[in-house]
Amino acid sequence: MTLRGVVSEVGDPKTVSTRYGDRELLELSLRPDEGRGDPVTVTLWPKWTELAEWIDPGMDLLVTDPETEEWNGETRYSTSKESFVVVEPSYLVNVTDVRSWVQCPRMYYLGNLTATPLNYPVVKGTLVHEVFGDLLRGRDLDEAIEDHVADAGLELGLLGRTADEVAGDVRENARAVENWLAQGALGQEDDWRSERTLIGERFGLKGRADAIRRGVPVELKTGKNLRKEPRFQDKVQAACYALLLGEYGAEGRTTGVAADGGEVTTAEDGEGPTYPDTGTLLYTKNSVLDRHEETGDLSPAKDFTIGRGFLQYVVRQRNQIAATAVRGDVPTGYESGAKCEYCFEQDTCMVVAGRLDEESKAGQIGSPVPEAEREYLRETFAAIEEERRSVHREYAKLWEQSAEERADDDRALIDLEPLGQRQLDDGRWELRAEGSDAVSKIREGDVVLASDGHPTRGVAELARVVTLGDEIVVTTDEPVDLRRLDVYPSEFGVDRMLTAVHDAVLKGSQDRKDVLFGRRAPAFDDARAAGRTFIGNNEAQDDAVRLAVTAEDCAVVQGPPGTGKTYTLATTVRELVARGERVLLSAFTNRAVDNALEALVDQGFTDVVRVGTESGVREDMQRFRLSTRGDPDERVAELEGASVVAATTASCGSRLVQSLEFDTAIVDEAGQLTEPGSLAAVNLADRFVLVGDHQQLPPVVRSESSEAQRASNASGSGPRADLSESLFQRLIEEYPDASVMLDRQYRMSQRIQWFSSREFYDGRLRPAGPEVAGRRLDDLPNVSEAALPPELADPVAFVDPSGHRTGNTNPVEAERVCEVVQSYLDAGVAPEDVGVIAPFRAQVSEVQHRAPEGVAVDTVDRFQGSDKEVIVLSTVATGALDGPIFEDHRRMNVALSRAKRACCLVGDQRALRSDPFYERLLEWAT
């Protein structure tokens, strides 16, 4: 049995006499049923009483296997010998974080703030792990080493290593493992599984075990350990996996052995979970087998016993992390008995503590950064942690929602029929299933959870989606019966935001920070562009290039729809390179990076490398893609030889791009980036140019901003911790003199652009010339406006189909949308010139089923950055405009401004008239 509830009261620990002698206890009140139930009393016995320090009212608590006692008609609970007490179980702590927390809580904290730099031990460690996985999958050692070393070619080149030298190092580490495996461990009766993703709903833990052998977790460490026992922190890590494996067993996976390759300890019906009682650590620098000498125990494999007490200890450590994170506390190092004098992080720890004026067991060095900067960090960290909680809530949906609910939420493809699996040459697996025409957020190239039916309770593996469509193909490390794919929530973005903000404040130059913190306006050196015209036919564009090339700190270019933002950006890049600068060209999405590249190529410029995955980079830009595989020297020469490096802002946080430096960073779609998201790119260069439009799509933020953040937004200048406001918007408002708005658009006819110009750009947006202003469908070859039905005669039209919204669809409206589309096609418009935009993916799918071939149907987010001759908009809502999607009018700005020659709104008059903005929209369209 498991008791779970919200803590309503925490008593003080007290000592009572029992028949076992004096014992400490702690009483709490808990409200089950997410805080809605009547309070129950829970007594925690040692060792759980230390939780007095870590639990606050309002926290979520879970107690497994409690003892119950009836007392005055009330059921009282207390911990039993078997119990685990879990604080905030829905806060998913990474297993590797528990490992660093037991070394020192400050080490955990610093690890979160700072990104792992590109260094040889880290790269080598990754290589050894990869080769280990290959060995377990039966691959030849030399082949595996050669392959993985080649894959890491670029990183090794940047570190000045040769392939042979590294292969030798990796071989030395891998040989110990190979010998140990050959010693019989990899026998027929042995059940091995490499790499296993484990997400634990009960213990609030997640991680990826290196391997599992006969149900026992095996962790690989690329180091030496001459003691008989594994290192303490390594044991803690293995014990975390033991907890997770036990939990998997507990969830009814009684056929785990047969279905899963035999690695999961399973529980008998009706019994509690059984946790593996041993763990194995493999130290790859220990090269001699089973030899005990005076110099120490040189065997690479060290087994250790995992008792219940140790598992409980591990859970308590995990609880401390969850409580610290939920409270927003900064660890001091006093929480544990860490010895600072032996710590290789001591200097960093003291510097960070000094700069941020934090209490630290190691002490502080240096003087603190200004209070405004510390406050900004505190608030931004809190906002980012809130974002992390939202990601955790996404994880929780993996088990809280049914398969059908996940599918309805577009977060899973379910009920897939497996079509087979085969092992690839590199030992990994290709899994196939019958395709599904269901809608989901899953895209080719995504990393998802592939499972045999349930992503956390079944057998699941991380998989990369190769193809979607008639047949679904994914690749994984280990085979899975492919019956379901789930969106895999990732904390990657959150981690990278943290390090970007930290780097901006603690590593950023004083000059840069003066501008970011409102202490000085950005400076410009006009002499750099004296007498120059960059773009002859468009004054605002010319001003924008001038601003960018004369900027000493930063420049901001606002590009409303179709105003030549990309064209201007490409011209700017060329100008900067002509001055001898190295430029980072970045954008929020891969699509925008590729569009910018295309504009550069159109202008005859090709001195570029594109950083990105094969699936992320558009086909015609693959020729610029930087291969990370191959000879280290050649790879580095390719990267260093290029004047422009193009990458998404997400890749700017990667250790590869983080190791580079630039003169100027140009960031496109900056209006869609959170402030930390922009900083990831901006931090890498001396100057930066932000390009975007804060009147189009805003940053994607999962969590609601807190009261504190909103209050800080309302007050004056300086950075704000609200992630939903971009750095772009903040700078444009704070430093109007450092910004230019492009005001001539090359896309929409006068009639179409009118609404957008008036509502979003104070009427300043104008067509670039008479040709644009007077654009009509009639100008297109073989199109006759006269053939259109009367309701579509005007280039801006409105049609009310009298539909009815059910959920996020409106089937009658979808039908009508397709009739409208057909009318345009009948009048001669080509299908690829027509786009349909709907606010919800469900309606997109509703229309897609019916739409004529070749017509693009999608949500507004996917249409941003593209245009069509004709846009048909489905608004879905009837009666009223319910839902946040209608509240942000900027989405409508993007949708309408995709159209060049005709735009038709399909919707319910009554719903649209319920809001003044939509009423004005309706008036414009009728």
Ligand SMILES: Nc1ncnc2c1ncn2[C@@H]1O[C@H](COP(=O)(O)OP(=O)(O)OP(=O)(O)O)[C@@H](O)[C@H]1O
């Ligand atoms: N100064 C110019 N002279 C001639 N044509 C131009 C000029 N600036 C832009 N264009 C043309 O206008 C069109 C739109 O430009 P571009 O794609 O750069 O716009 P954008 O602002 O990036 O669009 P979006 O709003 O979709 O991001 C392109 O065909 C481009 O070649």
